[in-house]
Amino acid sequence: MASVVSSAIPRGQVDLVDFxxxxxxxxxxxxxxxxxxxxxxxxxxDDDGLHLESDADQQxxxxxxxxxxxxxxxxxxxxxxxxxxxxxxxxxxxxxxxFSNVNDYPPSDSLNISLDNLxxxxxTLKYVKFQNVRSLTIFIEDNQADGDxxxxxxxxxxxxxxxxxxxxxxxxxxxx
Amino acid sequence: MxxxxxxxxxxxxxxxxxxxxxPSRFQSQADAINLICGAKTQSNPENTVGxxxxxGKGVRVLVTPTSDLGKILACLHGLDIGCEMNLTAGIQxxxxxxxxxxxxxxxxxxxxxxxxxxxxxxxxLEAIGRKLKKNSVALDVVDFGESDDGKAxxxxxxxxxxxxxxxxxxxxxxxxxxxxxxxxxxxxIFSGDGEGGSGFAAAAAAASAGGVSGFDFGVDPNLDPELxxxxxxxxxxxxxxxxAAAKKAAEEAAKVExxxxxxxxxxxxxxxxxxxxxxxIADDKRQNLTDDEASLLEQALAMxxxxxxxxxxxxxxxxxxxxxxxxxxxxxxxKMSVQESAGDSSTHSGMxxxxxxxxxxxxxxxxxPGVDPNDPSLKDFLASLQDQSxxxxxxxxxxxxxxxxx
Numbered sequence: 001m002a003s004v005v006s007s008a009i010p011r012g013q014v015d016l017v018d019f020x021x022x023x024x025x026x027x028x029x030x031x032x033x034x035x036x037x038x039x040x041x042x043x044x045x046d047d048d049g050l051h052l053e054s055d056a057d058q059q060x061x062x063x064x065x066x067x068x069x070x071x072x073x074x075x076x077x078x079x080x081x082x083x084x085x086x087x088x089x090x091x092x093x094x095x096x097x098x099f100s101n102v103n104d105y106p107p108s109d110s111l112n113i114s115l116d117n118l119x120x121x122x123x124t125l126k127y128v129k130f131q132n133v134r135s136l137t138i139f140i141e142d143n144q145a146d147g148d149x150x151x152x153x154x155x156x157x158x159x160x161x162x163x164x165x166x167x168x169x170x171x172x173x174x175x176x
Numbered sequence: 177m178x179x180x181x182x183x184x185x186x187x188x189x190x191x192x193x194x195x196x197x198x199p200s201r202f203q204s205q206a207d208a209i210n211l212i213c214g215a216k217t218q219s220n221p222e223n224t225v226g227x228x229x230x231x232g233k234g235v236r237v238l239v240t241p242t243s244d245l246g247k248i249l250a251c252l253h254g255l256d257i258g259c260e261m262n263l264t265a266g267i268q269x270x271x272x273x274x275x276x277x278x279x280x281x282x283x284x285x286x287x288x289x290x291x292x293x294x295x296x297x298x299x300x301l302e303a304i305g306r307k308l309k310k311n312s313v314a315l316d317v318v319d320f321g322e323s324d325d326g327k328a329x330x331x332x333x334x335x336x337x338x339x340x341x342x343x344x345x346x347x348x349x350x351x352x353x354x355x356x357x358x359x360x361x362x363x364x365i366f367s368g369d370g371e372g373g374s375g376f377a378a379a380a381a382a383a384s385a386g387g388v389s390g391f392d393f394g395v396d397p398n399l400d401p402e403l404x405x406x407x408x409x410x411x412x413x414x415x416x417x418x419x420a421a422a423k424k425a426a427e428e429a430a431k432v433e434x435x436x437x438x439x440x441x442x443x444x445x446x447x448x449x450x451x452x453x454x455x456x457i458a459d460d461k462r463q464n465l466t467d468d469e470a471s472l473l474e475q476a477l478a479m480x481x482x483x484x485x486x487x488x489x490x491x492x493x494x495x496x497x498x499x500x501x502x503x504x505x506x507x508x509x510x511k512m513s514v515q516e517s518a519g520d521s522s523t524h525s526g527m528x529x530x531x532x533x534x535x536x537x538x539x540x541x542x543x544x545p546g547v548d549p550n551d552p553s554l555k556d557f558l559a560s561l562q563d564q565s566x567x568x569x570x571x572x573x574x575x576x577x578x579x580x581x582x
Contacts, residue, residue, distance in 0.1 A: 056306040
C-alpha cells in the first residue's frame with residue numbers, strides 16, 4: 001500500500017509485540033475465521049489478506065496481558081476506511097472485562113481514530129496513565145461507517161519495559 | 177475434555193406436574209440433570225456445574241458453579257413446583273453466574289430445560305442469543321413437555337443465533353416410553369461437542385437400562401470385552417455362513433430354472449447344468465420320489481452343501497439319521513450326495529457335482545411350478561442329450577435301482 005505512512009517507531013520506544021503473553025490473549029466477539037492473531041501477531045498483521053473481524057455486532061473487546069511490566073507510549077491501529085475502528089477505549093490492568101461492565105469504569109485513555117491513523121500514523125497515548133501496565137484491555141466501540149462489522153488490519157503497541165529483576169541473574173551468595 | 181463451566185437452568189413451573197414423561201416431567205428432568213452433572217464433572221475434573229431454577233417465586237441460583245458433585249445433587253432435592261418459567265431472566269442470571277466463575281479459563285455454557293410454553297417473541301430470543309454469542313457463551317436447549325406451535329421454532333432461532341462453530345445444540349424430546357435421560361445420552365449435549373464423556377455415557381446407559389438392553393448378547397463390553405468380542409465374532413461367522421448358504425440355494429434354483437426353460441424352448445446345449453438336469457429327469461421317473469421325501473432330501477442336501485464349505489458334517493449326519501429311519505433308499509441317496517460334496521474344495525465344483533446328483537435335482541424340479549417332467553418336448557430333449565453324461569449317471573442308477581428293487 002503506497003499510501004501507508006511508514007510507521008516509524010517513536011524514538012526510544014520498542015515494539016511491544018515481543019512482550020505479549022500469548023497464552024492469556026483473549027478477544028470477545030471475533031469471528032472464528034478472522035481472529036485476533038491476524039491483527040496482533042508479527043507477520044500476520046502486515047499481511048493485507050488477514051484482518052480481525054467482529055461477529056455479532058460491531059464491538060470488540062481485546063485483552064492483552066504482558067509477560068512483564070511495561071510503559072505504554074503509543075499505538076498503531078490500522079484498518080479499512082469504512083469498517084475500521086472509530087472509538088477505542090483502553091483500560092490498563094483490568095482483568096477479564098466483559099461488554100456489560102466495560103462502561104462501568106472510566107477508561108485509562110479514550111481514542112478517536114482518524115483516517116490518518118487508519119493508514120498507519122501512530123496514536124500517542126496519555127503516557128502518564130500507562131506507567132505500570134501488566135495487561136491492556138482494548139475496547140473497540142464502533143467503526144467509521146457505523147456499520148455492523150468492524151475490521152482491524154493491525155494493532156501495534158509501542159513503549160518501553162520497566163526494569164525488573166531477572167530471576168536468572170540472581171545467584172546464591174557463597175557461604176564462607 | 178473441554179474445560180467448561182456450565183449453568184443448568186431448571187424448569188420448575190406448573191407444567192412440570194404432567195405425567196407424560198414417566199414418572200412426571202419434573203422427575204425425569206431431575207434424572208437427566210443428575211446424569212449431565214455427572215458427565216460434565218467426570219469428563220474433566222476441573223469442570224464446574226451450577227444450577228438455578230427459573231420458575232417459582234423468581235429466578236433463584238441453587239448452587240454457583242462448583243466441581244463438587246455431591247453439593248450439586250444435594251441441592252436438587254426438595255424443589256418446589258410452581259408459577260411460570262421466566263426464560264430470559266433465567267438465561268441472564270446464568271450468564272452473570274458464569275461471568276463470576278472462579279477459573280476464568282473455563283469456557284462458558286448454559287443448558288436450558290424448556291418444558292413450558294415460551295411466551296417471548298422470536299426477536300427477543302434472537303437478541304438474547306446474539307448477546308450470548310458476543311460473550312462467547314454456548315447454549316444447549318432441551319425442548320420437552322409442552323409443544324405448542326412456535327415453541328420449537330423459537331427455540332431453534334435462539335440456538336441458531338448463539339451457535340458459533342457448532343458449540344450450541346437443541347434437542348426436541350417428545351413424550352414416550354423412553355426416559356428423558358436416555359434420549360439425551362446419545363445427543364451432543366451429553367457428549368460435549370463430540371469429545372470425551374462418551375465413556376461415562378456408555379456406563380450410564382448400562383446403569384439406567386439395566387445393563388441388558390443396548391448391549392448385544394447381554395454382556396457389557398466394558399465389563400468383559402473379550403467375551404463380548406468372542407460372542408460378536410461367532411455371531412458374525414454364523415450369519416455369514418447362513419447367508420452364503422441361502423445365496424447358494426438361490427443361485428442353484430435360478431440356474432436350474434433357467435436350465436429347464438432353455439431346454440424346453442431352445443435346445444441350448446452349452447449349459448452343463450441343463451444337461452445334467454435333463455439327464456436326471458429321465459431318472460426321476462424311475463425313482464418316483466414323493467414330495468415329502470423330496471423336500472426332506474432337499475433340506476438334507478442343502479445342509480450337505482454347507483458341509484462342503486465349512487466342515488460341519490455333524491448337522492448333516494443328524495438330519496440324515498432322521499431320514500434314514502424312514503427310507504433306506506433315501507438314506508443311500510443322501511450318503512452318495514454327502515460323499516460327493518464332502519470331497520470338494522471349491523464351491524462351484526461342489527455345486528456342479530450336487531447338480532449332477534440326480535436325486536437332488538429331481539427333487540428340485542419336482543418342486544418347481546413351471547417344469548413338468550412329463551412334457552413331451554422335454555422328453556425329446558432328454559433323449560438327445562442323455563448320451564453326454566450317461567456313463568456317470570448309469571453308475572448311480574444301477575445301485576439305487578438295485579436298492580429300489582429290493
